[in-house]
Amino acid sequence: MAEKSNGPRNGDCSSRVIHGPTNPMVSPLLTDLYQFTMAYAYWKAGKHNERAVFDLYFRKNPFGGEYTIFAGLEECIRLIANFKFTEEEISFIKKSLPSSCEDAFYDYLRGIDCSDVEVYAISEGSVVFPKVPLVRVEGPVAVVQLLETPFVNLINYASLVATNAARHRFVAGKSKILLEFGLRRAQGPDGGISASKYCYIGGFDATSNVAAGRLFGIPLRGTHSHAFVSSFMSPDEIIDKSLRSSDGSRTCEDFLSAVQTLLNKIQWLPSLHGTFGETNQSELAAFTSYALAFPSDFLALVDTYDVIRSGVPNFCAVALALSDLGYQAKGIRLDSGDLAYLSCEARKFFQAIEKEFGVPGFGKLNISASNDLNEETLDALNKQGHEVDAFGIGTYLVTCYAQAALGCVFKLVEINNQPRIKLSEDVSKVSIPCKKRSFRLYGKEGYPLVDIMSGENEPPPKVGERILCRHPFNESKRAYVVPQQVEELLKCYRSGKSGKAEECLPALKDIRDRCIKQLEKMRPDHMRRLNPTPYKVSVSAKLYDFIHFLWLNEAPVGELQ
């Protein structure tokens, strides 16, 4: 078939319109003051157009793990695709810099955009490792310098929370439904929206955050709160008690009475007799009322008064009354107490009802749980055995309680084709110089074995060809690898003026699918929670030699006295 001449080629999105950042607060001013002072000093020195290459990477995997999920790239691309100072922004910068700064600098700022900036990045949603550049940005030094803070800002939390979500998914297991409930506890509105977006990438199924649902098309899910239950004082409050059957063929004029009759029956069932006595009638009223509002989606929060003595039997009575009218209830939510024990008890109760009333599927009704859940509590629940089908997780997930930040950095690795290095007493903080390429090498069993960085002009690793992979800083750590598959990690997302084809920005769902697939491909010992095996990150022999040559060259020799 002839290739279409109009529109982008496959994998080339150069001609697509890229919208601005999701959060309008993300502007060229969303940076640190020192980026502007440096821009001025570069400009004053006539250096501002020198071609610079910066790497964005992190140094250590978060949460005591050995992997990270890369997220936030799309928002970076949206920023630079629309990067332009407004007059109002220019005058604010002018006010904020010393009055000695020359006016011509502001004319320079006025003309800046990112049309000459190249961005190479690992695909969003990928599993990534320390030291390997997530993003490589190349362009005029003053412009790229301005991007340091917003890029690190947009990637840091995004990757951290996506990783947190992936870790929660790993513990919960594939079959569980994971709901992100964090908006109220998130660090401000952007924290909340970002959490919903990036937890979805990390493997959550849905969010309670309506704005995130609208912005990103993330599935929305929710139950109801204790306030709804405790707002009811008695069944007398229910005025319209009628409910039409699901097929519309008949109407039950007094749904409340039907519920009460069923509750009475449940109470006297031989298998449940003695499990509970009088249930809370105001709770029964709340459940009945909710069922009248949502007969096809009836779900009840059962822990306001007493889960087993009141919430669960009340729920079952309402669910059975709905069933008589052809509706299938959804299930319950537990939000306090011993979630393992209560979920098992609730399950037994449902199964007893299924048996006694012959309602197929009743024993399998959904049990959701929430309340300060985190990786540890999920793990504890698994060990104890539980019957929870869905977990609603807020505080620990979105605030990344177990680790506050990922610690991404943005380091100059080359200027005017000259490789640069940043030294540190702390070896883990020494930067890896040069404009680099990076590759993921896969072994015989299909697992990724090692990531290797090499100089831009080195021949890439080849399938079936033995290559030496060296630890960047530890001379004795090295290994030969014969890759069965070689994946180039950095792809072109902004070609600047090079005219190269650009990758498309994938849909959120595709980013999520990539993340899930990549996690499944990892060797299990890298993924386990306790003492996971570190994944190997290496450099080519040539790059190793060059790093150490430059290191010696730049490090002054000490004088001992």
Ligand SMILES: Nc1ncnc2c1ncn2[C@@H]1O[C@H](COP(=O)(O)OP(=O)(O)OP(=O)(O)O)[C@@H](O)[C@H]1O
């Ligand atoms: N079976 C379990 N094993 C381990 N941790 C659990 C289990 N069940 C619940 N948890 C966790 O224990 C904590 C219990 O919370 P907390 O001590 O605040 O009591 P609560 O159940 O919320 O009671 P209330 O809200 O009525 O005060 C929560 O973090 C919850 O996730």
Ligand SMILES: O=P(O)(O)OC[C@H]1O[C@H](OP(=O)(O)OP(=O)(O)O)[C@H](O)[C@@H]1O
């Ligand atoms: O527990 P999280 O992981 O943060 O999940 C979100 C929590 O938000 C709601 O609690 P609510 O605001 O009603 O407060 P409370 O349950 O702490 O009283 C809900 O009942 C969950 O418990």
Ligand SMILES: O=C(O)c1cccnc1
């Ligand atoms: O829908 C829910 O059940 C919900 C939403 C946000 C926080 N807690 C619970």
Ligand SMILES: [Mg+2]
């Ligand atoms: Mg709670």
